[in-house]
Amino acid sequence: MNAAPGIEATLREHAGMLARIAAGYASNRAARDDLLQEMSVAVWKALPAWRGDGSLKAFVARVAQYAALDGCRRDAQAPTDDIDDVDVVATAAVPDEAAHIEQRRERLAAAIRQLPLGQRECVLLVLEGFTSAEIANVVGVGVNTVDRRLSRARAALRERLREDER
Amino acid sequence: MSGDDWGDLATTWTSAPAPAADTLLREIRRLQRRRRLLFALELAATIATLGLVAFIWFNLPVERVEGRRWLAAAAALAIGGQSVHWWLRRRYALFSAPAANVVALIDQRIRAERYVLAQLGAGTALCVVVLFVARALLPSADPVKLLLGAVAPTLASFVWALWRARRAARALERLRAERDALGDG
Numbered sequence: 001m002n003a004a005p006g007i008e009a010t011l012r013e014h015a016g017m018l019a020r021i022a023a024g025y026a027s028n029r030a031a032r033d034d035l036l037q038e039m040s041v042a043v044w045k046a047l048p049a050w051r052g053d054g055s056l057k058a059f060v061a062r063v064a065q066y067a068a069l070d071g072c073r074r075d076a077q078a079p080t081d082d083i084d085d086v087d088v089v090a091t092a093a094v095p096d097e098a099a100h101i102e103q104r105r106e107r108l109a110a111a112i113r114q115l116p117l118g119q120r121e122c123v124l125l126v127l128e129g130f131t132s133a134e135i136a137n138v139v140g141v142g143v144n145t146v147d148r149r150l151s152r153a154r155a156a157l158r159e160r161l162r163e164d165e166r
Numbered sequence: 167m168s169g170d171d172w173g174d175l176a177t178t179w180t181s182a183p184a185p186a187a188d189t190l191l192r193e194i195r196r197l198q199r200r201r202r203l204l205f206a207l208e209l210a211a212t213i214a215t216l217g218l219v220a221f222i223w224f225n226l227p228v229e230r231v232e233g234r235r236w237l238a239a240a241a242a243l244a245i246g247g248q249s250v251h252w253w254l255r256r257r258y259a260l261f262s263a264p265a266a267n268v269v270a271l272i273d274q275r276i277r278a279e280r281y282v283l284a285q286l287g288a289g290t291a292l293c294v295v296v297l298f299v300a301r302a303l304l305p306s307a308d309p310v311k312l313l314l315g316a317v318a319p320t321l322a323s324f325v326w327a328l329w330r331a332r333r334a335a336r337a338l339e340r341l342r343a344e345r346d347a348l349g350d351g
Contacts, residue, residue, distance in 0.1 A: 140267030
């Protein structure tokens with residue numbers, strides 16, 4: 001049994017993944033920051049229970065996905081003005097190549113956010129490098145279901161990204 | 167998009183700069199301080215209650231048998247209340263490891279909602295117990311006054327419990343609907 005690492009080390013290693021998962025659920029920068037903070041707190045609360053029987057990355061991803069679902073549930077209760085205002089200013093200030101990558105990333109994030117919840121959580125995990133079996137473990141569904149969701153999500157993303165490029 | 171597109175998309179996706187962990191840690195440290203303070207307060211309140219009971223007990227004249235009964239009842243309620251509180255938390259797995267996956271985490275949340283209901287139920291039951299203890303310890307007391315004194319807080323507690331129960335039930339329904347929505351295939 002591994003001892004749970006400290007929250008500081010965990011966040012330094014996985015803050016990027018948490019931010020990306022948050023971007024898959026919240027388009028508005030303020031909402032995204034709030035969700036990221038909630039995910040961090042959820043990871044902190046859950047971390048002492050990590051027994052080292054799986055990867056820490058998967059554990060953090062699972063807790064983050066749950067925190068995001070919880071956030072979605074609350075947002076459904078209190079809808080907010082969900083304006084997609086992310087990084088417009090920041091993008092203008094960076095060189096062309098970086099701005100182009102940033103735009104592609106934002107288009108991808110916007111397309112992911114339009115996916116149904118079940119597909120979205122699978123896509124966010126596959127983009128972090130998890131296999132179908134690992135995603136099935138994290139989400140709590142069968143591997144076949146994960147593959148089916150990923151297949152449908154890929155078709156939907158392909159369509160949306162193509163529309164954006166036109 | 168080809169089969170390798172997940173790899174291409176992942177490259178784009180993971181190229182985003184990571185946020186500063188220090189900003190996230192600041193809020194966690196604030197919560198850590200609050201959690202420690204609340205735990206210390208809860209512990210201090212129980213110790214203070216038991217200390218006060220012990221102090222009065224040892225300073226009470228030997229012939230005050232009825233007073234000692236009151237003190238014993240107060241100590242039993244303090245210890246019993248804390249024990250029930252602790253047991254309920256364990257019973258509804260609030261202290262256990264997070265469940266193995268997201269779907270099970272939602273189940274765990276449902277258990278947490280049930281814990282709130284059980285806690286309120288236990289609080290209402292405790293009010294009834296206090297009423298009976300008071301009746302047993304004060305046989306000479308006016309039953310109407312005793313009843314009025316006890317019924318008002320019990321009723322208030324009941325109304326509060328019902329309001330919380332309705333909120334919890336709605337939250338449970340939302341969670342169930344959310345869980346069903348996961349099976350979108």
